[in-house]
Amino acid sequence: MAAADELAFHEFEEATNLLAQTPNETTTRSDQLGPKGHVAVAMDSGGSYGAEDEVEESDKTELLQEEKPQPGFWTFGYYQSFFDVDTSQVLDRIKGSLLPRPGHNFVRHRLRNRPDLYGPFWICATLAFVLAITGNLTLVLAQRRDPSIHYSPQFHKVTVASITIYCYAWLVPLALWGFLRWRKGVRERMGLYTFLETVCVYGYSLFVFIPTVVLWLIPVPWLQWLFGALALALSAAGLVFTLWPVVREDTRLAAGVLLSVVVLLHTLLAMGCKFYFFQPLPPEPMASPHQATSQPPATMLPPTLPRSVAA
Known part of the structure; x- marks a missing residue:
């Protein structure tokens, strides 16, 4: 035991x-x-x-x-989430638009399925005001070099720049999103970005033109065209690299035409801003000294006799 x-x-x-x-x-x-x-x-x-x-x-x-129902698109709460970004996220997305790389998708690597409207809204507003201000400064500098150029403040350029930039940043993405949605119905293997993702991509792609417009104040034509071509190349390359993963499943003809139209519209925007906002006014015709001093000849009247002699 x-x-x-x-x-x-x-x-x-x-x-x-x-x-x-x-x-x-x-x-x-x-x-x-x-x-x-x-x-x-x-x-x-x-x-x-x-x-x-x-x-x-x-x-x-x-x-x-998670089970709480989402607010309708007509309410303020629906759009509040698209402005819920911090400074680091906006700076990271701006950096991604300035440094496009092949195989680096801006939507997947930068947006991460969380598009925002804060960055595109303020980028478009800043670009519009910078275009209007630098366009007026160009005329001021041109008047200092040539006194024959008459300058007057052109406030209408603010309206023209705002309408042009915002229409481009909203209507072109809308047309592109509609076309890709139609092609997805034809080719089911194609991917598709949401409308807000497309707007976000276009909005951030315009940031590179803000410093370029400021550099256009340099009175050297070949430098202006060099900076403009570089900005256009970076911005268009970012759009092409972002859209290529979506359109590569389509036919070669459709993908080539779509990307060509995207680059062409981007080029027209840059060229239109360059020629409209940075073209000095023609000098006003000045009257010659001979025309200024010449007067019509005076009509000689016959001398009149005194009344006593006439009587």
Whole structure:
């Protein structure tokens, strides 16, 4: 019987006694051995149950938020999420538009399925004001070089620039999104960006023209054209690299025509801004000194006699 007692597991007996004394506490087994080779059993208080309850409550809250219905597009709350971005995200997306790389999709790597309207809105507004201001400054500088040029503030350029930029940044993406949606019905393997993703891509692609417009104030024509060509190449390349993963599943003819039209419209926008906002006014015709001093010859009237002589 002594041998049987030596083979008994005294550790389990100790654990059973501890559980009987504190039935509401949890036990955790430790691999460390006690001083007599016994297994140590740690007793925990009931504090862990509160933590588990908090985790469960947070999970329930997240589920309720996901099940909450989305507001309609006619409400302010629907558009509030598209302006919920921080400065780092906007700067990261601007950096991606300035440094396009083949195989680096702007929508997947920069937007990450979270397009915003904050960046495109302010980029278009800044570009419109910069175009109007630099266009007026160009005339001021031209008047200093040539006094025959008459300058007057042209406030209508602000309106023209705003309408042009915002229409381009909204109507062209709308037409492009509609065309890609139609082609997806024909070619089911084609991908498709959402309308807001397309607007976001076009909005950020216009950022490179803001510093370029400022550099157009340099009175060196070949430098102006060099900066304009570089900005156009970077902006158009970003659009092509972003659209290529979508249109490559289409036919070669459709993909080539679509990308060519995208680049052509971008080129027309840049050329139109260059020729309209940065062309000085022609000098006003000035009257020659001979024309200014010449007067019509005076009509000689016959001399009149005094009344007494006439009588």
